[in-house]
Amino acid sequence: MDFELSPKAKDYVKRTKAFIAEHIEPMEADFWADVNAKQNHGDWTKWEVPAIVGELKAKAKAAGLWNMFLPDDKLGAGLSIMEYASVAEETGRSILAPMIFNCNAPDTGNMEVLWRYGSEEQKAQWLTPLLEGNIRSVFCMTEPDVASSDATNMAATAVVDGDQVILNGTKWWSSGIGDPHCKIGIFMASTPDESKDRHHQHSMVLVPLDTPGVEIVRMLPVFGAYDAPHGHGEVKFTDVRLPVSSFISGPGMGFEIAQGRLGPGRIHHCMRCLGAAEKSLELMVDRGMQRTAFHKPIMKLGGNAERLAEARIAIDQARLLTLFAAWKMDKVGALNAMTEISAIKVVAPNVLQKVVDDAIQIHGGAGVSQDTPLTAFFMQARSLRLADGPDEVHKGVIARIELAKRGFFSQKRK
Structure with missing residues (x-):
């Protein structure tokens, strides 16, 4: 095995490190002090993403340091997983940096899901604005009433009803849902089907967060901090109706x-x-x-x-x-x-x-x-x-x- 980086990967690592040193490190302490002073409370409806984030994102995008996690040389940097790992290490030195490069969780994982498994319609509607950094997303899997380390315990349901799917359930620790730019969620739920094996009983469904029946109940603090302006929310889904085209790769593929x-x-x-x-x-x-x-x-x-x-x-x-x-x-x-x-x-x-x-x-x-x-x-x-x-x-x-x-x-x- 060989962990030596390609010249291309070395260049990304070098430029990422330099960008963080020049643009992020000098302002980060003041940035978080200001956010914590003004937004460390549970009322996420009043959270705001400071304007400096947009300015830094524009600089990162202009520098070509954008979507570096995606192994697609047209939509991302086209780095292998091992090559991007060294870039990720550099961004990990800063709490803010991953967001500036559009390489922050859970958006990276959600974008990869859409890139690998999404339909062309889903990609056009949601992947494109995510890759452009115009919106953010959330992944809704963990539940408060079951041991979520065993996904087969999942109580939330996604039931097909004609040309619609009906979602019900409560999720929590849905990271990023308090961000004012968060517009789309991926909801993982049970879709019981006796004709399929145990690993095809669950589905992932794309849920616009303004859909009727989606209710953000609260933000959950971690050791007393709300992680503003992104947050970790508890969310209820009550008879949420969506077209069956909202399934990612179809029912049972979760x-x-x-x-x-x-x-x-x-x-x-x-x-x-x-x-x-x-x-x-x-x-x-x-x-x-x-x-x-x-x-x-x-x-x-x-x-x-x-x-x-x-x-x-x-x-x-x-x-x-x-x-x-x-x-x-x-x-x-x-x-x-x-x-x-x-x-x-x-x-x-x-x-x-x-x-x-x-x-x-x-x-x-x-x-x-x-x-x-x-x-x-x-x-x-x-x-x-x-x-x-x-x-x-x-x-x-x-x-x-x-x-x-x-x-x-x-x-x-x-």
């Missing part, structure tokens, strides 16, 4: 689409985690060497130097594992890289959480304030250990694959 959506998305998440870990490590080093206690730099007290070394080892190990997963996906596809994809989904957020925790400790009281990005990185890490499947589910996948190698997969799981 699981197949989900696998296609989550593979690249997990690479993106994990590499952004490593970018955040690198930034946290730099902050930890600078703080540790600039502050003194007992006549020594803090970094040289106690076990701090050892923690620094452990952080470097952990980040580099996680990066190599993630690049291997990306390389394997490019070569043999997501279904043949399930062990690696599940492994990185466990490893990368846990590495970030540990590195950020050590950086917070070095910063003392400043570490738990919003004066640094550390609290945001910590929320990111802790949340990702639940999002797209909790750690335990991914470990279970790895264990089943290992059992299958030894011929034990046929035994009933208890």
Whole structure:
């Protein structure tokens, strides 16, 4: 295997890094301080996206640093999954950067779904404005009343009624739904069909958020922060009627689409985690060497130097594992890289959480304030250990694959 980037990919990484250093890093602290001061409340109807976001997006688009996640050389950058992974790491050093490059979740995953599985009509209506950055989207899967780590528990329904589909159910942690530019959602639900196997009982449906019966109930704070101006919402769908053409790839295709959506998305998440870990490590080093206690730099007290070394080892190990997963996906596809994809989904957020925790400790009281990005990185890490499947589910996948190698997969799981 070869993790060497092509000249094209190296150029994207270099230009992305330079853009962040020149345009985003100098203003980001003030940007989030202003957003948190004015919009850290649950009334999402009053949230606004600051004008500077549009200005920076225009600069990024003009610089050709736009939709870099999409492996399509006409609609995106045409980078492989492994090549984009290094770009994603650079954007992960900033909370704001992914949005500026139109490479932010959940839009990236939703755009990939439409690109891979959407009809021409769906692409024209929704993919094009998403790729242009004119609207945002949301993915509605997790439910409050069931253990959503097992998607077969899903209570929400999408029932075909003649030439319409009727949606009912409650979703929550629907990330981005509070954004005033969020216009379309992907609703995953049960579509029972006795003629099909268990993996063809669910569907994905495109739902314009202004459709009658769609109600945003509230925004959910994460550790007291509402993640304005995007948010994580609880949404009710009550007898929402849409044309059957709103199904993505037709009824019963939800699981197949989900696998296609989550593979690249997990690479993106994990590499952004490593970018955040690198930034946290730099902050930890600078703080540790600039502050003194007992006549020594803090970094040289106690076990701090050892923690620094452990952080470097952990980040580099996680990066190599993630690049291997990306390389394997490019070569043999997501279904043949399930062990690696599940492994990185466990490893990368846990590495970030540990590195950020050590950086917070070095910063003392400043570490738990919003004066640094550390609290945001910590929320990111802790949340990702639940999002797209909790750690335990991914470990279970790895264990089943290992059992299958030894011929034990046929035994009933208890």
